[in-house]
Amino acid sequence: MINIVIIGGGLSGTLVAWNILRHPGSGKEIDLKIIDGRPENDLGTAYSTVDDFLLLNVSAEKMGADPKNPRHFINWAQGKGITVQDGDFLPRNLFRKYIQELLKDALQSKKNNITYERIFDEVTDLRIQNSHAEVLTNNHGALIADKVVLALGNFPPKDLSLKNNSYVNSKKYYSDPWKQDLFLSLTGNESVLILGTGQTTIDLLVTLHKKNHKGKITAISRHGHFPLVHKKINECAPFYNEIRNIKNIQEIFRFIRQQSAEAEKTGSDVRAVIDSMRPYTTELWLGLPFEEKRKFMRHLFRYWEIIRARMAPINDEIIQQLIKSGQLKIVAGRITEIIDNNDSIDIYYQEKGSRNLQIMNADMAVNCTGPQTDYNRIKHPLLQNLLAQGLIECDPLHLGLNAKPDGALISKDKSASNILYTIGSPLRGILWESVAVPDIKIHAENLAVKLLKSD
Numbered sequence: 001m002i003n004i005v006i007i008g009g010g011l012s013g014t015l016v017a018w019n020i021l022r023h024p025g026s027g028k029e030i031d032l033k034i035i036d037g038r039p040e041n042d043l044g045t046a047y048s049t050v051d052d053f054l055l056l057n058v059s060a061e062k063m064g065a066d067p068k069n070p071r072h073f074i075n076w077a078q079g080k081g082i083t084v085q086d087g088d089f090l091p092r093n094l095f096r097k098y099i100q101e102l103l104k105d106a107l108q109s110k111k112n113n114i115t116y117e118r119i120f121d122e123v124t125d126l127r128i129q130n131s132h133a134e135v136l137t138n139n140h141g142a143l144i145a146d147k148v149v150l151a152l153g154n155f156p157p158k159d160l161s162l163k164n165n166s167y168v169n170s171k172k173y174y175s176d177p178w179k180q181d182l183f184l185s186l187t188g189n190e191s192v193l194i195l196g197t198g199q200t201t202i203d204l205l206v207t208l209h210k211k212n213h214k215g216k217i218t219a220i221s222r223h224g225h226f227p228l229v230h231k232k233i234n235e236c237a238p239f240y241n242e243i244r245n246i247k248n249i250q251e252i253f254r255f256i257r258q259q260s261a262e263a264e265k266t267g268s269d270v271r272a273v274i275d276s277m278r279p280y281t282t283e284l285w286l287g288l289p290f291e292e293k294r295k296f297m298r299h300l301f302r303y304w305e306i307i308r309a310r311m312a313p314i315n316d317e318i319i320q321q322l323i324k325s326g327q328l329k330i331v332a333g334r335i336t337e338i339i340d341n342n343d344s345i346d347i348y349y350q351e352k353g354s355r356n357l358q359i360m361n362a363d364m365a366v367n368c369t370g371p372q373t374d375y376n377r378i379k380h381p382l383l384q385n386l387l388a389q390g391l392i393e394c395d396p397l398h399l400g401l402n403a404k405p406d407g408a409l410i411s412k413d414k415s416a417s418n419i420l421y422t423i424g425s426p427l428r429g430i431l432w433e434s435v436a437v438p439d440i441k442i443h444a445e446n447l448a449v450k451l452l453k454s455d
């Protein structure tokens, strides 16, 4: 008998469960539980939206949950009568329905040796007792588990640390862009300042546009660039063998720039070069010395994010339309101060390339700077308790948790657990590519197999 508890029933936790159900192994008894503080018809922050206009940022033909059958999602959607072709971007809430249907089907046809339960609760703490864990919940007491998967997902952005941080208490400042109450108070005429120009900002701009918001919008980030747009381009030949032994990040990027220049000669561009690296980005990352990873984070991360994480063309059209109409302004600059002066919220900033201090103001400001990754600072009872016990620690880059590449969590005394595992965002610092669906689905299958094989 093996008791498996998955904490978090978002995409990662659900895919681990689905893979356990479809690869149940040799017939030993399996007791599988998912615990989540969100209702059962939810699938984490990304896919629980009711808005059909919030799209996946990966095209439909790559979104199949089975790594061996990437077309499974597009085929499923077509089977439901949805008109979709390769290169299209479907709604995120449709993807939720797909994943939930996969789980439901797997439960209906599950083997008799498996029991499954989804528990609506929050896990607040965990104790290791000899060879098992006691998972402590708010309302269901302690659950005994041989294996525990922390599938906790993304955490709201951290507030900018400025010389005066009183702005975080302002009613005009929205620190969590994923909280639905953000839109409840809007009349449609407010001026909005958005901190960041990444994926969350795109979501917010599309939502404001679709909700017919008329107020002026300004988005500010250090570079002022949105992620590149998905585009059909000539593929670039893989070049892993030429860079696999390079352990210097600047040299790797010099090579990428050369490849991009070559690609441009054939009408392609840097997108194809980065895409061709995708199958071995993690291997490359794992082989880099810590100092080189740090240099990457300091100097190249933002550049990488712009070209690696793309947006659907239809979202780009909306953004261009907002810019053209004068409703949206993009600013490249560094924020130095945010002040609620009662009438408005004021942002002081230095425009890129200038030392002059400038000011802009609006009725509200929204923090879209991306998920908080320093787990020492995240206010999450379970994480705080695990960190305090030394059962987990941050990875050296503070991008998530320290773990083996297979997800086995590493404790403060540097030993890898054979009870506690993680998947998804907490593995960012270890694997680099661990956050998007194409990676999570592979990691979920591997982890499911590993949990069932290990003693």
Ligand SMILES: Cc1cc2nc3c(=O)[nH]c(=O)nc-3n(C[C@H](O)[C@H](O)[C@H](O)COP(=O)(O)OP(=O)(O)OC[C@H]3O[C@@H](n4cnc5c(N)ncnc54)[C@H](O)[C@@H]3O)c2cc1C
Residues within 6 Å of the ligand: 007, 008, 009, 010, 011, 012, 013, 014, 035, 036, 037, 038, 043, 044, 045, 046, 047, 055, 056, 057, 058, 092, 121, 122, 123, 124, 151, 152, 153, 154, 203, 382, 423, 424, 425, 435, 436, 437, 438
């Ligand atoms: C807004 C948004 C849009 C995205 N869009 C895409 C996209 O289009 N394509 C793509 O590839 N990736 C996208 N991503 C990336 C995203 O990381 C993954 O696709 C995926 O959603 C991650 O799933 P997860 O299960 O790891 O995390 P989540 O979906 O966040 O799920 C984590 C779950 O853990 C639960 N939980 C946490 N702590 C506890 C606790 N103590 N007790 C009980 N339950 C707990 C939470 O309630 C939550 O349901 C997006 C991310 C966001 C935030």
